[in-house]
Amino acid sequence: MMEAAEARTASEQTRARLLDAAREVFSQRGFQGATIREICRRAEANGAAVNYHFGSKDGLLAEALNFAPLAALQKANASECPSIRLRLFIRDFMMMLLDEKNPSSQCRIMARELADPTPSLDKIVREAIAPLHEFMGKLVREILNANGGGDKVGAAELRRCVYSILGQCLFYRHSHPVLHRLHHTLRYDHKEIEAIAEHIVEFSLAGIKHLSKK
Amino acid sequence: MMEAAEARTASEQTRARLLDAAREVFSQRGFQGATIREICRRAEANGAAVNYHFGSKDGLLAEALNFAPLAALQKANASECPSIRLRLFIRDFMMMLLDEKNPSSQCRIMARELADPTPSLDKIVREAIAPLHEFMGKLVREILNANGGGDKVGAAELRRCVYSILGQCLFYRHSHPVLHRLHHTLRYDHKEIEAIAEHIVEFSLAGIKHLSKK
DNA sequence: TTTACTTTCAAACAGGCGTTTGATACGCTC
DNA sequence: GAGCGTATCAAACGCCTGTTTGAAAGTAAA
CATH class of the missing domain: 1.10.357.10 (Tetracycline Repressor, domain 2)
Known part of the structure; x- marks a missing residue:
């Protein structure tokens, strides 16, 4: 959960919340099974936030990964x-x-x-x-x-x-x-x-x- | 492929073709990834055929399984x-x-x-x-x-x-x-x-x- | 305060999905 | 051949998806 949760600006905070929520949902439901709406709900962000910050669902996955x-x-x-x-x-x-x-x-x-x-x-x-x-x-x-x-x-x-x-x-x-x-x-x-x-x-x-x- | 392909009536033949196609698509794409439309296309059947013969996608899977x-x-x-x-x-x-x-x-x-x-x-x-x-x-x-x-x-x-x-x-x-x-x-x-x-x-x-x- | 820019938001969009519908064609018995 | 239940069909339905939109709100420098 709280992994990248520290961030200065409000924008960086929603970005971080989205990434945390995404990691959670992707790991539980898989990429196909995960929905942007559920990720945004958990991150308490608007449905359009993912596309604004990461371009697409694919982009979100790519940034959520950390090897x-x-x-x-x-x-x-x-x-x-x-x-x-x-x-x-x-x-x-x-x-x-x-x-x-x-x-x-x-x-x-x-x-x-x-x-x-x-x-x-x-x-x-x-x-x-x-x-x-x-x-x-x-x-x-x-x-x-x-x-x-x-x-x-x-x-x-x-x-x-x-x-x-x-x-x-x-x-x-x-x-x-x-x-x-x-x-x-x-x-x-x-x-x-x-x-x-x-x-x-x-x-x-x-x-x-x-x-x-x- | 041709597993249950022998059948007498035309109805039994489409049933069998649907089952064969379903087994193929389910094994390749998974249940979620498989679409009724693709199964019907491969079985050369109408899109409504699955629901007519098996009631639903779940019903098709249940009948396609054979232990x-x-x-x-x-x-x-x-x-x-x-x-x-x-x-x-x-x-x-x-x-x-x-x-x-x-x-x-x-x-x-x-x-x-x-x-x-x-x-x-x-x-x-x-x-x-x-x-x-x-x-x-x-x-x-x-x-x-x-x-x-x-x-x-x-x-x-x-x-x-x-x-x-x-x-x-x-x-x-x-x-x-x-x-x-x-x-x-x-x-x-x-x-x-x-x-x-x-x-x-x-x-x-x-x-x-x-x-x-x- | 004004200005310019970034971020959020509700709403709508286009497309795919499983499923339903009502009409049409078929195959059978009488 | 008429009548009838079965099977097929194209089309549409309602729902959910990722994504887009344009307006509203927030932020920060001048």
Whole structure:
């Protein structure tokens, strides 16, 4: 919510309120499902405000996106060993992805748009997803090397390891409506998210290490 | 395509054409993204045909769904050992999920609707997804027991193993627009799908076996 | 205060959507 | 062939969408 809420002029304040509301609605309803009218209602702004400040709904999405938090995650903990870096990354990544109260709604917005392309998907892929895949590829490669069998694993196989890890992570967000119906007590509180992250790391490290031993 | 295309009367033929077209469009564009006008255009039927034959767009989706192929997959190969049953199931499941030419578009339709609920989601969960999760839970439990450490693994952990497997599978469908942008040569032909399935099985078996040894 | 510019607002616009309508054509029984 | 229920059709309906408009209100320098 209150992310870019500090601003000097009245105009900058409505801009900021619109961005906050947009991030909230986009992450909850998706780009298609979100309506300008709902965003403006939540931002207590007039219906024409979005087009005045951002030109269009697309323009609003483009400005609402902010890839810095995800990039920061990748630069953190550089001094740790690869397995631990993976563990820390997945925990923080899952917090961004599952915790509705997390200030960075970017990942939740992006996750919704993966399956059905919007005009912004190219930018998202270029600036956020491609670097993320590259980062994780390097991490998996390091883990393989540390286990002494990395040179046997080809590029395609390495890529699939990254997909396996990301697939597990994204599942909890994409399938949340289903999981909630299957298991009514499910709540993504901090404790649950940490347990999920822990499971994914253990499961994935075993999968990766298995590859280096084939 | 030609799935229910054989029918006697002219009325039954348009019904069948509508269902075929609906399955195609729903799986490509999702329920929200699909329009009755496009479905009718592809089925070479009048725009009012859907409401005449199925009452509404929701009714069309409900009749277009058919859970039998997915259920059949779970009943097959009952005589094999659990690991092999998992391997065969994942291969066939991925064929349904990724191969556009596969006659069963059900999984592809369902996959699109997981993240954003339609009136049919409750039925889908009850009749298809819940049984699928149960089936996979039993399979994972059997694999754990065969490795002699199954009793140490609790229900929550077991459920997360199922999520890990399904997450990996669904990733390739959900993220296809992204993966295509990242890796232009990616094509889901039979050879590629088999390689993906093989990777998921190896990766997951290692993850499962790791749990029984903790 | 006047002036010029920026920002907000209610209202309307054009287009797409699912759905309804009433007329028309069809296929059948008698 | 007449009569009748079924199926198809073009057209329109009401609603919601993103966007535009032109007037009103606010802001700040001269």
